[in-house]
Amino acid sequence: MGLLDGKVGLVVGIANERSYAWHISKSLIEHGARCAFTHLPGDRNHARTSRSIEALGVQNPWLKSLDAGKDEDLDAVFAAYAESFDRMDFLIHSIAFAERDLLQPGKFVTTPRAAYLSAIDISAYTLLAMAARAKPIMAKSGGGSILGMSYYGAEKVVPGYNVMGVAKAALECTSRYLASELGQDKIRVNQISGGYLRTLASSAVGGTGTMEDVVAEKAPLRRNVEGADVGKTAVYLVSDLSSGVTGEVIYVDCGVNILGA
Numbered sequence: 001m002g003l004l005d006g007k008v009g010l011v012v013g014i015a016n017e018r019s020y021a022w023h024i025s026k027s028l029i030e031h032g033a034r035c036a037f038t039h040l041p042g043d044r045n046h047a048r049t050s051r052s053i054e055a056l057g058v059q060n061p062w063l064k065s066l067d068a069g070k071d072e073d074l075d076a077v078f079a080a081y082a083e084s085f086d087r088m089d090f091l092i093h094s095i096a097f098a099e100r101d102l103l104q105p106g107k108f109v110t111t112p113r114a115a116y117l118s119a120i121d122i123s124a125y126t127l128l129a130m131a132a133r134a135k136p137i138m139a140k141s142g143g144g145s146i147l148g149m150s151y152y153g154a155e156k157v158v159p160g161y162n163v164m165g166v167a168k169a170a171l172e173c174t175s176r177y178l179a180s181e182l183g184q185d186k187i188r189v190n191q192i193s194g195g196y197l198r199t200l201a202s203s204a205v206g207g208t209g210t211m212e213d214v215v216a217e218k219a220p221l222r223r224n225v226e227g228a229d230v231g232k233t234a235v236y237l238v239s240d241l242s243s244g245v246t247g248e249v250i251y252v253d254c255g256v257n258i259l260g261a
């Protein structure tokens with residue numbers, strides 16, 4: 001028997017097989033969950049996400065186009081989900097965006113207003129936007145677990161992380177306010193603060209070239225985080241094992257965040 005047998009939910013954020021959302025989905029599926037998915041609009045994005053889902057062993061996936069920056073897309077995806085499924089036990093928010101040029105050491109002070117707002121919109125506001133649409137579906141079936149992905153740059157300055165650090169701070173705070181309001185509907189909201197993993201999104205951050213070597217040398221566990229480490233914590237946060245946990249940020253980073261230098 002799997003820990004997540006009978007559970008079904010929506011995963012937003014698979015770009016390819018390196019995506020944190022892909023590793024999370026793999027772990028959830030291994031423990032018995034059924035996942036519905038979205039992809040960024042466009043044929044190439046559709047093809048890339050489809051291939052990655054196929055690699056998860058999912059046949060005929062539920063897969064819809066979603067630009068999370070557009071309310072009409074969000075409305076359409078959640079309405080379609082509610083037509084296809086009578087429950088939503090989990091929602092995985094694993095998306096972020098900021099302009100690559102601004103994610104370079106020394107460039108934070110150059111961030112224009114529009115780029116700052118857009119980073120917060122896609123990387124943080126969308127958690128609220130999705131939670132609002134998930135709420136009635138989750139509440140109807142007795143509650144659920146909403147999970148997002150954060151990073152240490154929300155708390156401390158990580159060179160090059162810049163406006164994304166601001167967005168992650170907003171994401172973590174948004175998560176706590178959501179947890180506080182949605183708890184009465186038995187909806188839990190948590191974040192995993194993941195360690196550095198080479199993905200499309202993280203390779204946009206300048207100055208990360210030596211990150212893996214530094215982590216392997218300095219992290220308490222003397223290794224870099226793997227997607228499966230985050231996947232396993234996601235299973236815990238989606239499952240009943242974490243029934244009393246909400247509003248938390250859980251580090252899955254091989255211990256890097258505890259170091260002072």
Ligand SMILES: NC(=O)c1ccc[n+]([C@@H]2O[C@H](COP(=O)([O-])OP(=O)(O)OC[C@H]3O[C@@H](n4cnc5c(N)ncnc54)[C@H](O)[C@@H]3O)[C@@H](O)[C@H]2O)c1
Nearest residue numbers: 013014015019020068095096149151196197199200201202
């Ligand atoms: N890779 C890391 O080192 C690391 C560490 C900690 C946290 N995270 C976080 O994990 C999450 C997933 O990132 P990843 O590293 O797996 O990279 P990724 O590039 O594989 O995933 C990012 C996803 O965001 C999606 N996205 C961007 N803009 C979108 C929009 N407007 N609408 C819908 N989707 C949109 C992309 O399509 C992509 O699937 C992000 O929140 C990221 O900040 C990553």
